[in-house]
Amino acid sequence: MPTGPIPIHWSDGSSTLVQPGCPWLEAARQAGFMIPTGCLGGSCGACEIDVNGRTVRACIATVPSSRRGSLTVDLAADPFW
Numbered sequence: 001m002p003t004g005p006i007p008i009h010w011s012d013g014s015s016t017l018v019q020p021g022c023p024w025l026e027a028a029r030q031a032g033f034m035i036p037t038g039c040l041g042g043s044c045g046a047c048e049i050d051v052n053g054r055t056v057r058a059c060i061a062t063v064p065s066s067r068r069g070s071l072t073v074d075l076a077a078d079p080f081w
């Protein structure tokens with residue numbers, strides 16, 4: 001299934017179009033959305049975001065294609081990592 005850019009709704013209220021496969025940190029940088037980072041290697045969890053309610057580690061994940069047509073991103077709800 002060919003997919004084009006996907007609308008991403010960031011929790012700061014902005015929206016951007018992002019190509020599936022783009023690293024999450026790059027997509028966030030382009031949107032001006034700050035994702036905290038730590039190890040940048042997938043082990044610390046500082047960069048966790050919730051994508052349509054599913055937690056992913058932004059430093060090692062890429063924007064997936066979406067059957068729903070858009071993705072909603074929140075910072076993961078655990079501020080005490």
Ligand code: FES
Nearest residue numbers: 038039040045059
């Ligand atoms: S920055 Fe440590 S898991 Fe992503």
